[in-house]
Amino acid sequence: MKQIHSLIVTNGHLLHHSNAPSSHQWMPTLLYNALISAYDNHHHKSLHLFSHMLANQVPPNSYTFPPILKSSPLPLGSTLHSQTLKRGVFSDPFILTTLLALYARNNLLPHARKVFEEFPVFLIVACNAMLNAFSMNGDMETAVSLFESMPQRDVISWTTVVNGFALNGNFGASIRFFGKMMNHKDVVEGLVKPNEATCACVLSSCANLDGKTALDCGKQVHGYVVMNEVKLGVFVGTSLINLYGKMGCLSDVENVFRIMVVREVCTWNAMISSLASNGREKEALEMFEQIKLQGLKPNSITYVAVLTACARGKFVREGLDLFRSMWQDFRIEPIMKHYGCVIDLLGRSGHIQEAAEIIRNMPFQPDASVLGAFLGACRIHGAIKLGEEIGKKALKLQTQHCGQYVLLSSMNAEKERWDHAADLRREIMEAGIQKIPAYSMVHLT
DNA sequence: TTAGGGTTAG
Structure with a gap:
């Protein structure tokens, strides 16, 4: 040229x-x-x-x-x-x-x-x-x-609808529509073929659901990618890492990461999150160092991932250093999510006062997620008075959410303040808030 | 010389 x-x-x-x-x-x-x-x-x-x-x-x-x-x-x-x-x-x-x-x-x-x-x-x-x-x-x-009503459809038409359901949070419908695509004459007769975008979308939908069915569906898409020579580029690779990471399949995560030719910051981010949520916090932090060695620039999401790793691994010192250096090193401004991570980090490891101090000095008002992280810490460490004070603030911000009520109520129950606990439970009923029952799952292979 | 769909986030 x-x-x-x-x-x-x-x-x-x-x-x-x-x-x-x-x-x-x-x-x-x-x-x-x-x-x-x-x-x-x-x-x-x-x-x-x-x-x-x-x-x-x-x-x-x-x-x-x-x-x-x-x-x-x-x-x-x-x-x-x-x-x-x-x-x-x-x-x-x-x-x-x-x-x-x-x-x-x-x-x-x-x-x-x-x-x-x-x-x-x-x-x-x-x-x-x-x-x-x-x-x-x-x-x-x-x-x-x-x-x-369209007389013809191409791969973008199909992908747009698969993605559309996901955009609206209907991941099941997104996966079903992809299934419909695969059985439709467009694909069966070879007029249309799913491409990297289609696969990335449906893999992301699988990752947003839980349970064996979603994992199996994702594995089928992975199989399709391999068998049909769909490009394992940044989009598909990153979606696969995210899917396997969320499902706890760390060996699959590592295999995908290893064979990827091009890795971008989002790929490393997905990798850090996967390691952090599967008990390998130390390696998550090593990945962060790798990003810099690769000459890539961490972004805001990288810091969310790496601070989460610190919180899970109780790496208080490292976490605080990272939090403080993100602006200095990369001009990344801490947003609400980062504060949530830091409060979680300090709170879990019992540094309640430092957490309160950071909340007081935040450049913007803490939202329900930050207060919720703090409230959780108060509960773990029995700081009931501080917890109630912050809990009331959190309730005002998130009146329709059951989590804060439940936390406050459990906190009182643990201190055997049954009347307070019962009052809070009654408030939930009166506000017409649905408590979503928790569940556990055993995955047999 | 020009258009439509895509990954990561406690």
């Missing part, structure tokens, strides 16, 4: 006016378009080029808008929408599709529908964007009925 580029330059085919003071003025629409799409991940630059082209009276065409619209926030997107109308390119199918996706992303389902109606004929890409629009706005019923 670079050699060809040099030839073009030395032969004078590129930018005849490059010696002129403002060569940009001579750049035609086509060159601007190419540049704008090259700056795909640099929204600022592509936008700058767009205004530059307008300032130089270079007219944008239907190719100009989609790459900018793809990364535009809503207010800018609306402005561009009117620009497409003014310049007579609104009806272009590429523009319509990106506008549809823009409105879907911003939860403006009615706007998305209106754009969808502009398509004169069936277009699979537009339908897929609309399927996603319904999914992202919680309307799976309409998504499925649109899906069923």
Whole structure:
């Protein structure tokens, strides 16, 4: 590429006016378009080029808008929408599709529908964007009925619905829809084949359920991946690590990790979480060191995972050091989840006062999960007075959640303050809160 | 030169 580029330059085919003071003025629409799409991940630059082209009276065409619209926030997107109308390119199918996706992303389902109606004929890409629009706005019923009305479907149509159920928390339906896909003539006759995205989605749905059925389903998908040479890239590999980690199959976790060719930060994150939740906290921390050695940059999720490992392993000193260094080393700002981990870390190991101190000095108000972690610590270490004080705050934040009531009530029961305990149990009843019964499971192999 | 679906989070 670079050699060809040099030839073009030395032969004078590129930018005849490059010696002129403002060569940009001579750049035609086509060159601007190419540049704008090259700056795909640099929204600022592509936008700058767009205004530059307008300032130089270079007219944008239907190719100009989609790459900018793809990364535009809503207010800018609306402005561009009117620009497409003014310049007579609104009806272009590429523009319509990106506008549809823009409105879907911003939860403006009615706007998305209106754009969808502009398509004169069936277009699979537009339908897929609309399927996603319904999914992202919680309307799976309409998504499925649109899906069923489509004269053709491709792998993206199927994947969008599989993912749609997962987006709405209906993981069982997501897996069943994948099953339907595998038995449908589209797949049986070889017109459609699940790809990396499809497999990653359904594996993630399996990981979000528990029980043997979900694990077996995930294993079948894994088998399909191997037998059908679906790429074991970052997406599928990371989903598999996550699935096996959640199911306690650490040897499978390690096998997948070992054979992955490309590993990104999210892969390492899934690995750290898997080790941390299976009693191998020390190795989880070693993985964190590995990330840095690989030249990768930990992200916010990495710290959630590694702080969890510290909490489980009772590595108080290491955990606090990590928490304090995340901003210094990587400019990652602690969010609520990180505070939750640190409170859990301090609380479990009996550093109740330090935990209280951190809660008092947080830059934002603690939410129910942080207070809940603290409350749990108070219970373990019998700090009933502090527990009741914090518990009341937690109840105010999470009135419909049974966990805090149960914790407070158990805490009183342990101190044989039966009247307090009973009062709290009655409050649960009166507030109409359902206590979800816990269960244990024995997995026979 | 342009469009639609994907992984990790106590």
